[in-house]
Amino acid sequence: MMNTQNMEQKLRDAGMRPTRQRMSLGKLLFGSGDRHITAEQLHVETVQAGVAVSLATIYNTLNQFTEAGLLREVAVEGHKSYFDTNTSNHCHYYLEGEGRLIDIDGEQLTVDGLPLPPAGMKIGRIDIIVRLEKDRG
Amino acid sequence: MMNTQNMEQKLRDAGMRPTRQRMSLGKLLFGSGDRHITAEQLHVETVQAGVAVSLATIYNTLNQFTEAGLLREVAVEGHKSYFDTNTSNHCHYYLEGEGRLIDIDGEQLTVDGLPLPPAGMKIGRIDIIVRLEKDRG
C-alpha cells in the first residue's frame, strides 16, 4: 500500500513538488500493484475517486512521471498510449479485442540471435508485445 | 520489379479493383524492395511521382492493403503508424532520433521462455522492436 508519506517522498526524490494533483494520481497509479492505464482511464478514476484532475494535468503528470522513470510508456497501436507502473524489464500480452495489456514476467524470457546494432548505435530497450486473439477451436 | 500486370493481379487476388490510385500506390510500395513508410511520406512520393492521390485515399488504401495482408502495420510511438511491405516474420530496429525503422532478419531470432497464453487465447503475432540510440562512448 502506498501511503501519503511514501508518495510524498517518491515525488520529492523525483524532483517534483508533492501537489494535491500529483499525490492523487500517484496514489491511484502506485497504490495497488502493477497497472497499465491510459490518460483517459486515469481521468475517469480520478472523477470516481472524487479528486477530479483535469485531463491536461493528467497528461502532463504522466509524462513527467515517465521522464522521471516512475512509469514506462508502451506503444501498442498507432494512437493511444499506455503507461505501465512496472518499469522493470518485462514484456506484454496485448488483447486486441479488449485493448488490454498484461505483464509477462520477463525474467525467464530471452531473445537469441540478435545481430550487432549498426555502428555508432547501441540498444536502448527491447519492446516485445505478444498479440493474443481468441482461440476458436 | 513490379510491373503493371503483376500489380493488377496482386490487387485482384486481394479482391480489390485495380484503380489508377491503387495501382500507383502499389507500385510505389512494392516496386523497390522492403519499405517502411508512413501515409504522409507516401503522399509526398505520389506528388513527386506526378500521380497525386489524396491523403484520405492513401489512408484508406493502406488500411485495405493491411487488411488484405499485403502490408503490416508497425506501432512504434503513440502517434504515427508505419506500414511495412515485408509481411514475413521479422523484427525491427527503431532509430528514435530519426524516426526510422530497419528490418532485422527474423530467421535467426528466437524468443525463449514464453509462458502459455491464458485459456481461450492464442498468439497472433509477436512484435519485437529494438530501440537504438546513439552510442557516445
Place this chain on the structure above:
DNA sequence: ATTTGTGCAAATCGTTTGCATCTGA
C-alpha cells in the same frame, strides 16, 4: 446500370500548449 472508389472538407480522437490563475516552499 450498378457497384465500388475517390476527393474534399469537415469531423474525430488523442494529445499538447498558451495563458491567466492558484499554490507550495
Place this chain on the structure above:
DNA sequence: TCAGATGCAAACGATTTGCACAAAT
C-alpha cells in the same frame, strides 16, 4: 514572495468519415 503547477479552452497532428462525383465491372 515567487517559481512552479494547474485548469481551461484553443491548437494540434494523425487519421477517419460523409457525401457528391467519377470510374470500374
